[in-house]
Amino acid sequence: MKPQTLLITTLTLAFVGTWFSQAQTSTKPTTKEIMKEKLDYAHFLLNGIATENFDLIANNAEKLNQLSLSTVWREGRTPEYEALSADFRRHAVALTKAAKDRNLDAASLAYVQMTLSCVNCHKYMRNSKMAELH
C-alpha cells in the first residue's frame, strides 16, 4: 500500500468513527441532555404563564410529561425515584389540564408544585449519592 493510500484510509476510518459515535449519541440522549431539555421546557412554561399564553403552557407541559416517561431518564432507578418521577408527571398533567381549561390560577399553582418536584428529586439524588460514598 502506498503511504498516501494508507493516510487516506486512516483519515476516512477516523472520520467515519467520529460520525458514527455522534450518530449514536444523538439517537440515545443521556440523562444530562434530557435534563437540559427539561430546563428549556420549564423556561417556556414560565414564559407562557407570565404572558397568559395557554397554548405555550399546554405544549411544554405535555413535552415535559413525555420526557419524564423516557427510558433513559428512568433506567435502573429505585422505587423512591419512580415515586418522585410519578409525582412530577402528576403535576405536569395538572398543568396541561389547567392550560386547556384556560385557568391561569390553577396553571400557576401546578407550575409551582411541578418545580418543587424537580427540586425534590434532585435533593433525593444528592442524598442517595452521599449515602453511597459513606
Ligand code: HEC
Ligand atoms: C424524578 C427525578 C427528577 C425530576 C423530577 C427532575 N430531575 Fe433533573 N435530574 C435528575 C437526575 C437523576 C439528574 C442527574 C443527571 C446525572 O447526573 O446523571 C438531574 C439533573 C438535572 C440538571 C443538571 C444537568 C447537568 O448539567 O448535569 C438539570 C438542569 C435538571 N435536572 C433540570 C430539571 C428540571 C428543570 C426539572 C423539573 C422541570 C427536573 N430536572 C426534574 C432527575 C430528576
